Amino acid sequence: MSVNPAQQQVLYQATPNTVxxxxxxxxxxxxxxxxxxxxxxxxxxxxxxxxxGIIVNIEGSLLYLCVAQPPYQRPLFNQLYQQYQYNNVILPLVLFELLVITLMST
Incomplete structure (x- = not known):
């Protein structure tokens, strides 16, 4: 199905100030x-x-967060991993949706 550009209706356009x-x-x-x-x-x-989680990258409008799992107890892990067991699940978060980012002590 082809749409003629002359028939397209703009539903929303950000103002220059918003951009x-x-x-x-x-x-x-x-x-x-x-x-x-x-x-x-x-x-x-x-x-x-x-x-x-742990910030793994910031690119464009996304912050990539390696999400934490519940506490995991193993005496051989360093202090960070004693508090959190991180896995390979990366959660992309839209920067414009962020309200607060708090640095957690290690």
């Missing part, structure tokens, strides 16, 4: 979070969801 504000927020979050890649954090989203 600039979102770019500014994205750039600020990149600057603030980049030094904490590979660090354990707690992230709270606008909808109230909270995630514990």
């Amino acid at each position: 600039q504000a979102l770019k500014s927020i994205r750039d600020q979050l990149h600057t603030v979070t980049r030094p904490y890649i590979n660090q354990p954090v707690r992230v709270q989203m606008l909808d109230g969801q909270t995630y514990d």
